[in-house]
Amino acid sequence: MSELSELYQETILEHNKNPRNFREIEDADRSADGNNPLCGDALRVYVDLEGDVVKDVAFKGSGCAISKASASMMTQTVKGKTKEEAEKLFEEFHSMVTGGLDVETEENDLGRLKIFAGVIEFPARVKCASLSWHTLNAALHGEEVVSTE
Amino acid sequence: MKAVMSGWDVEKIRQDFPVLSQTVNGKPLVYLDNAASSQVPQSVIDRTSKYLAEEHSNIHRGVHYLSQHATTAYEAAREKVKRFINAPDVDCCIFVRGTTEGINLVAHAYGKGFINEGDEILVSEMEHHSNIIPWQVVAEERGAKLRVIPMNRKGELIVEEYDKLLSERTKIVAMAHVSNALGTVNPVKEMIASAHKLGVPVCLDAAQSVPHFPVDVQDIDADFFVFSGHKMFGPTGSGIVYGKREWLDKMPPYQTGGSQIRTVSFEKTTYAPLPAKYEAGTPAIAAGIGLGAAIDYINSIDFEAAARHEHELLEYATERLSDIPGVTIVGTAAEKASVLSLTIEGIHPHDIGTILDQDGIAVRAGHHCAQPVMKFFEVPATARASFAFYNTREEVDKLADSVQKVIEIFA
Ligand SMILES: Cc1ncc(COP(=O)(O)O)c(C=O)c1O
Numbered sequence: 001m002s003e004l005s006e007l008y009q010e011t012i013l014e015h016n017k018n019p020r021n022f023r024e025i026e027d028a029d030r031s032a033d034g035n036n037p038l039c040g041d042a043l044r045v046y047v048d049l050e051g052d053v054v055k056d057v058a059f060k061g062s063g064c065a066i067s068k069a070s071a072s073m074m075t076q077t078v079k080g081k082t083k084e085e086a087e088k089l090f091e092e093f094h095s096m097v098t099g100g101l102d103v104e105t106e107e108n109d110l111g112r113l114k115i116f117a118g119v120i121e122f123p124a125r126v127k128c129a130s131l132s133w134h135t136l137n138a139a140l141h142g143e144e145v146v147s148t149e
Numbered sequence: 150m151k152a153v154m155s156g157w158d159v160e161k162i163r164q165d166f167p168v169l170s171q172t173v174n175g176k177p178l179v180y181l182d183n184a185a186s187s188q189v190p191q192s193v194i195d196r197t198s199k200y201l202a203e204e205h206s207n208i209h210r211g212v213h214y215l216s217q218h219a220t221t222a223y224e225a226a227r228e229k230v231k232r233f234i235n236a237p238d239v240d241c242c243i244f245v246r247g248t249t250e251g252i253n254l255v256a257h258a259y260g261k262g263f264i265n266e267g268d269e270i271l272v273s274e275m276e277h278h279s280n281i282i283p284w285q286v287v288a289e290e291r292g293a294k295l296r297v298i299p300m301n302r303k304g305e306l307i308v309e310e311y312d313k314l315l316s317e318r319t320k321i322v323a324m325a326h327v328s329n330a331l332g333t334v335n336p337v338k339e340m341i342a343s344a345h346k347l348g349v350p351v352c353l354d355a356a357q358s359v360p361h362f363p364v365d366v367q368d369i370d371a372d373f374f375v376f377s378g379h380k381m382f383g384p385t386g387s388g389i390v391y392g393k394r395e396w397l398d399k400m401p402p403y404q405t406g407g408s409q410i411r412t413v414s415f416e417k418t419t420y421a422p423l424p425a426k427y428e429a430g431t432p433a434i435a436a437g438i439g440l441g442a443a444i445d446y447i448n449s450i451d452f453e454a455a456a457r458h459e460h461e462l463l464e465y466a467t468e469r470l471s472d473i474p475g476v477t478i479v480g481t482a483a484e485k486a487s488v489l490s491l492t493i494e495g496i497h498p499h500d501i502g503t504i505l506d507q508d509g510i511a512v513r514a515g516h517h518c519a520q521p522v523m524k525f526f527e528v529p530a531t532a533r534a535s536f537a538f539y540n541t542r543e544e545v546d547k548l549a550d551s552v553q554k555v556i557e558i559f560a
Contacts (some may be wrong), residue, residue, distance in 0.1 A: 003507070004503075004504060007503070008500075008504075008558055013558070037517060039499045039530060040529040041499070041529075062497075062529045064497035064500045065500045066499075114441075125503060
């Protein structure tokens with residue numbers, strides 16, 4: 001039960017209820033669709049760039065609490081960052097949820113995104129947490145569709 | 150004290166299934182994912198191990214002792230299948246690896262033999278992907294059209310619409326006997342009779358019917374009847390296509406290769422008679438023998454009482470869960486078996502599945518390989534509990550309590 005309360009922390013439940021930047025960006029510079037065919041999570045990430053900087057980022061779609069909260073916090077975190085910084089965060093996040101990065105002992109810039117470290121105890125949910133990040137990464141690289149299966 | 154319902158001693162039955170006695174996340178396992186795959190009784194495990202330990206050899210090929218022994222055991226399993234579904238002829242029971250392979254066999258072989266440009270194939274709106282895609286592919290290859298038998302909001306096929314769809318262009322009807330996503334038991338006997346009036350054969354996806362109640366393929370008059378061993382207490386890698394001889398004899402083979410031929414030269418091959426014609430290559434022998442043992446197991450219990458017990462569980466679960474505010478049952482057909490699919494307002498089924506798992510409860514969360522069904526009910530997914538005769542009323546109570554807990558966590 002302690003693992004469960006670690007997964008469904010207050011912050012995650014709150015972002016699930018009130019996701020930030022949960023909207024479309026019309027004529028976005030970049031957008032990509034992310035699908036997790038296993039559970040039916042589907043979202044689209046929109047990115048507006050100003051030079052190399054993520055000026056605006058938003059998402060739409062449907063998914064579980066983990067994927068929604070992760071997408072919501074992803075948008076908050078990368079807004080205002082350079083493409084390079086966003087990509088670095090993607091790498092770190094991905095590493096954290098797949099067990100490659102111990103956020104407590106190794107240096108990283110994940111900040112409050114660290115609350116997703118708990119998903120590692122729930123292997124079936126790792127893809128939920130990382131879907132929006134994969135989709136952001138695809139959008140930044142000009143790809144249109146990603147699937148986490 | 151555990152109540153014994155309908156003369157069914159569930160505690161005694163549970164002892165036959167070793168998996169059920171374990172704990173998960175510190176809680177006793179509550180296995181409610183039987184529609185995905187059912188558990189295996191000790192007798193099936195023993196029979197399969199015995200085969201591997203003492204009898205294994207390739208079948209139909211050796212003059213030596215072991216090969217003959219293995220062949221006899223495998224063919225004895227086929228005979229059990231015949232009796233289990235009351236097939237008229239043992240040679241019309243073809244071993245496959247499972248329902249998916251079986252439907253592909255029927256679709257491709259029948260399609261090649263009998264479907265042409267402008268023809269129509271009917272499938273229903275509640276099908277598992279494995280009873281949609283093979284037909285879609287065949288339709289495209291043959292220039293035929295796939296048409297869909299619609300359902301109503303309860304998840305029942307609209308038989309009047311089906312009758313209207315049937316025409317001289319219809320070449321085959323493919324539908325589920327029982328829906329894996331909704332639990333609906335379709336009125337197949339009546340629907341098959343309507344198809345037969347026009348000479349149209351019907352292929353039933355029986356993956357979810359044979360584990361739950363006795364079926365007589367001659368009584369319902371199915372032309373093709375396909376199921377998996379692993380959903381009826383047997384091993385994975387076993388499955389059956391039953392087909393009427395009139396079709397199986399006329400259709401071309403599906404896969405080709407060893408064991409299915411009469412004579413081969415580089416100019417021409419002639420095929421072996423049924424069932425070998427459709428059984429190219431070395432089959433899953435241990436799995437086939439295990440399927441036979443699963444049938445022995447079913448024959449050893451009172452299967453009618455098992456079905457009644459299961460039905461009482463389904464009704465009890467439906468009642469308990471409908472009483473929880475925020476819970477919606479998806480699939481409320483008058484005739485149902487085993488399956489209780491649900492959604493909770495504002496909570497994704499995947500989250501439900503994770504929280505239930507922490508309580509040791511195994512359910513499936515997802516689209517159940519039936520995306521058209523999800524689309525029809527306008528949900529991305531559902532959480533699905535599916536019962537077998539070894540489940541108990543206490544387990545239903547645990548399910549209801551855990552669902553309540555999900556709602557509290559998300560409140
Ligand atoms: C109704 C139905 N059809 C087909 C299948 C596919 O069966 P299998 O995966 O054993 O080939 C399933 C199970 O997943 C099912 O429930």
